[in-house]
Amino acid sequence: MTAFRDLRHYLEHLTEALGEDEVRRVEGAHWDLEIGGITELLAEREGPALLFDDIPGYPSGFRVFTNFMGTPARSAVALGLPADTPKLDIVRAWKDISRDLRMIPPVEVADGPVLENVIEGEAVDVTMFPAPRWHDGDGGRYIGTSCMVVTRDPDTGWVNAGTYRVSVHGKDRLSVWFLGNRHARAIAHKYWERGRNCPIAVVVGQDPILSTAAAMSAPEGVSEYDLAGGLRGQGVEVLPAPGTDLPVPARAEIVLVGEMPPPEEESVLEGPFGEWTGYYTHSGQEPVVRVRRILHRDDPIILGAPPMLPTIPAGDQAVPLYSATVTWDHLEQAGVQNVQGVWAYARQLMMVVSIKQTGAGDAMHALLAAASRKRTGGMERYLVAVDEDIDITDINHVLWALFTRVDPAESIHVLRSPTTAIDPRLSPAKREAGDLSMGIVLVDACKPFAWKDQYPRANRVDEGYRAELRARWKGVLPL
Incomplete structure (x- = not known):
């Protein structure tokens, strides 16, 4: 994978790989709802990445960058792959890289661009940055939506x-x-x-590999810095945040350094916030960070990934890609044969597995194996198995399989599984009782193996002839 030096390196590379129109510069949008609204409207159409500048009330150069991995092409570039990598090949490449991943620890350096401005004492003022209010129901301005929160275990030193x-x-x-x-x-x-x-440090504005690693949640005892180093192929440059032993990216845009007292000593009403489920689901007394120092580069950039409806392509597609990757790897490790691919919809609310059936029960084996991978606190709600002739990266193909190859009386099974506290379907009574469980649905949308060779033939133009038509009619048909 390409080892982007920092967020700016990635931003420059986007335009080199995908063209100048891939990053749209927007001047004059207000931090209160306008930035969030424009981001959502363009994300709905898988539009360009957005770099907001000249935000009213803030100096020119204090910017906000959104939709930074909002399309498969941008996700491919962010992960160091060619921009035209087919969608399923992005997951396949990540799966292969992750399986043989060698952790590479960070490299400590003495200096870096993040130290261009160091603010301490009475001069500390987090409101100097144009943190947006993303949704009209949000309880405040959220500077951290694709941030890294850095802590160190006092017993082991694990970061x-x-x-x-x-x-x-x-x-x-x-x-x-x-x-x-x-x-x-x-x-x-x-x-x-x-x-x-x-002690705590909040990093706002880091390269996409660091953002991806932070969202992946490494196993206990494994630092996300080591994970990011493995994905990059070289160690992340870090330096100790002044006054602490917390390593922070030397080329980060903004780092807010401070300490978090026990909630009984100081807490604050947090939320509500429009989460990725598409609902406002949490508000309550939460811990505070007392900010002691601000580090930032000249002309700093807030990296924003505001949650939107899960059916809108996410500003950061790392989460669904990662979920598909680890599910695919888990299926193969569990002995599921002939897995052709895994894809995630609505972030990871629906996981679709493509298999080539060689025996009765293959589809259910794949579904049960996928259900066994579902992590505690995950919200995978629907697990679907389809045949290899279905393009699982095209929702219309998946729906075709669901509508024409499923007998609801035989093909659908419901299990119970843990969910997360932001699940909007949890009743108040279950929340009060601490019961974070929810049903998950297994759907066998494959042709019945016993008579699959007799299943009616599809009338869709086959892939070979499609390729011929595209070659002959380049100016008419999409590639």
Whole structure:
């Protein structure tokens, strides 16, 4: 994979790989709803990446970058693959790389662009940055939507870098919402139990491989920096945030450094926030970050990935691609034969597995194996198996299989599985009882194996003739 030096290197490479129109510069949009609204409207059409500048009330050059991985082509470029890589080949390449991944630790350096501006003491003011209010129901301005929250385990020294939502609550105050089973919360509790505040750094604006690694959530004891180094093929350059032993990317855009006291000492009302499910699902008293230092580059860029309806292509497609990748790898490790591919829809609410049937029960084997991979706290809701003739990267093909190859009386099965606290379908009673369980649906949308060779023949133009037509009619037909 291409080792992008930083977010700016990636931004430049986007235009080189996909053309000048791939990044649209928008001047004068307001931080209050306009940036979020424009981002959503263009994401609905898989439009360009957006670089907002000249934001009212802020100096020119204080920018916001959105939709940075909002199309398969941009995702391919972000992951160091050719821009024209077919969608399923992106997942296949990532699966192959991840399976043989060698962790590469970060490289500590003495200096970096993030130290171009260091603000301390009374001068600290997080409101100097144009953090957007993304949705009209949001309870505040969220500077962290594709950020990295860096903490260090006080016992082992393990450095965790995860993605959490971060809101601005004043000149020197942020809030962070950790889901209950996340590593950063467990690390913070170790400090709190010893009567100490938890050192913390919020990184806003990093290269796409770092963003991807932070969203992947490495196993306990494995640093996302090491994971990112493995994906990049070289160690991430880091430096200790002044006054701490927390490593932060030397070429990050913005780093907010501080400490997090126990919630009983200080907390703040966080939320609501329009989450990726498409609903406002959480608001409550959450921990604060007391910001002690601000580090930022000249002309800093906030990297924004505001959650939108899950049916809209995400501003950052790393999550569904990663979910498809690990599901595909899990199926092969579980002994599922002839897996042709895995694809995710609505982020990962629906996972579709393509198999080449060689025996009765192959489809159900694949579905049960996929269900067994479902991680605790995940929201995979529908698991679908289809035959190899279905293009699983095209929702219309998947729907065709669902509508014509499924007998609802025989092909659909429901199981119970853990879900996450932001699941909008959890009833108030279940939330109160701490019951985070939900049904998941297994759908066998394959031709019945016993008579698949007798299944009516499809009338779709086959791939060979499609290629001939495209070659002959280049000016008329899409590639």
